[in-house]
Amino acid sequence: MSLIPIILSGGAGSRLWPVSREHHPKPFIRLADGQSLLQKAYLRAAGLPEVEHVITVTNRELFFKTVDEYREVGIDGVRTSFLLEPAGRNTAAAIAVTARYVADTFGEDQVLLVLTADHLIADQSAFAEAVARAEALSRDGKIVTFGIQPDSPETGFGYIEADGTKVVRFVEKPTLEKAQEYLASGRFLWNSGMFCFTAGSILRELNEHRPDILAAATECMEQSHVAAGPEWTQIDLDSIAFRAVPDESLDYAVMEKCTSASVVPCNIGWSDIGSWKALGDLQEADAHGNRIDGDVVMYDVTNCFVMSHERLIGAVGVENLVVVDTPDALLIAHKDRTQDVKHIYGELKKRGHDTYKLHRTVRRPWGTYTVLEEGPRFKIKRIEVKPGASLSLQMHHHRSEHWIVVRGTAKVVNGEKSFLVATDESTYIPAGHKHRLENPGVVDLIMIEVQSGDYLGEDDIVRFEDVYGRV
Incomplete structure (x- = not known):
């Protein structure tokens, strides 16, 4: 393949709270046209010439949410792979494990285009031209970054001093006076955080400058589980091994040290949507x-x-x-x-306040739930289950649940019994009972759940069976 885009998706997006939350980070924010930043990043990557495969690196907790986003806008003929991180370890770790996977699977000459899921690029044509220039440099062994032509003295971005495509130096976020000086000189570009290189080139640079990162990333890939399905390939990074990879950005680990760093100056309508x-x-x-x-x-x-x-x-x-x-x-x-x-x-x-982490409506692999009201010893939810989907076989120690079906038909496992609950009917799940909810129909199942008990936290759950691998 001529090019494999790598989309790095995650982060907290703390400056875009309250829409961005830990479990609904910045890439999932929807713009006025209805598309999320993540969907736009996928379409931007998959729409490049001759792209047949897109790899997304994201947190394991965001996997099914990401799959749903891609299904809405998927492009026929483009396969997707997911490298699932058990925790955030910065860009050097993400790129190291991805490069190791690609080198072992497709060869060290494969060109990788590293993109972020939470940026906006308005000019797709100019972006494709910049990628073509970067790809040509990468085939000559260069480690390429993309520099954005500045139009104002921004203090929130890092800068690159450039001489043509040669990187002179990387500069941290400057003071306003320095940023004005950089803009006036015409030699400085905004550091976009996008890269292009062959898998072999970046692995060699890591081996030279940060062999500890490369060794830990290689060990992680060897311990990780790869499953190829009809729709996508899923790589679950080993939790213990991945946490052993040093936490550092690629800029610090490689770009500021290597002699083969190059930059493609471009004007592509780029914005990091940082506030x-x-x-x-x-x-x-x-x-x-x-x-x-x-x-x-x-x-x-x-x-x-x-x-x-x-x-x-x-x-x-x-x-x-x-x-x-x-x-x-x-x-x-x-x-x-x-x-x-x-x-x-x-x-x-x-403070441990729920609003940093979750919205009232939370997406799950099987559908969504919305917290309607809660108080001492009770919580009321609206639950929506997609056709053919089911929750895990589970149990709660501290709460009982009343289920009232308002649309569709529910298939319920309650202890040793299995039965159907139709619209306008209800059932009761005592604390300590194994239970499962399934939608056997062809329309969304909607029900109201009333929880009662001494403790109503989402972590009061024991899973016994789960089609989504969450046991």
């Missing part, structure tokens, strides 16, 4: 500079971005604000301080 201001700027502004996404009514409001998809927002007499509303959390920030939203996320994580 609510950047995301809001994708919307068209009205006559007062306001950008609106959702059901919003304004009076005497200027230069604000307001997003609300669940309920009406009214705003009066305010300016320079970002307002982002979700069913369980509301963000209000000054437009000049959107980079600091990460501190709200960090405080919520420190």
Whole structure:
């Protein structure tokens, strides 16, 4: 194959809270056209000339969520492989294990294009031209990065000083004065975090500069499980071995040290969508500079971005604000301080508050559940199960459950009994009973679940059988 794109997908997207959460990170954010950043990254990669295979590196917990995203926009004739990480270990680890897998499977001459799942590229034609230039350099043994032509003195990006395609040096995020100096010089580019190289070239550079990373990544691949199915190949990285790979970025591990680093300067309409201001700027502004996404009514409001998809927002007499509303959390920030939203996320994580991690609606391999209400000793959920799907055979120690079917028919295992529950019927699952819920029909099964007990956490679950391998 001429080229295999590698999509790195994960992270927390803490600056885009409350839409981005730990279990619903930035790549899954949907833009105004209905597509997520992850879907756009996949289409961008799979749409390149002669691409037959796309590899995605993501967290194991996000696998089924990612599969659902790809199924919505999948391209015929393009196979997908997934390298599933048990924990985040930064870009050097992800690229090292991927390069090792590709070299062993397709050969060391295979060209890899490393992309991130949470960036936006507006000009696909210019992007394809830049990739073609990078591919040609990579076949000469170069380790290629993509440098974005800067149009402003940004302090939130790293920079690359370049002489043509030669990398002179990498520079950390600068002060405003330095960024202005870089922009005026014409020699500096924004560091995009995208790369192109052959599998053999990057493995040799790792062996020279960080043999510890390469050795740990090789050991990890040897201990990992590879399963090739009709739709995709799934590589479950060994949990113990992967955690032994040093946590470091590819920039630090290789790019700043190797003599074969090259850069392709490009102008491709790139944005890292690194804040609510950047995301809001994708919307068209009205006559007062306001950008609106959702059901919003304004009076005497200027230069604000307001997003609300669940309920009406009214705003009066305010300016320079970002307002982002979700069913369980509301963000209000000054437009000049959107980079600091990460501190709200960090405080919520420190407190162990659910809103840093989950939305009220949570996707599972079998469908979704939405928390409607909860209080002392009770929780009410709306559960939707896809046709033909089933939950695991499971048990809860601390809670009982009442199930009420409001649409479709449920096949229920409750202790030693198996039976059907039709629309408008219900059943009761006592604590300690093995149970399973299945949708045997051809329409979505929708039911209301009422939990009661001393402890209602999602971790009170013992799985005995699971078609999704979560036992």
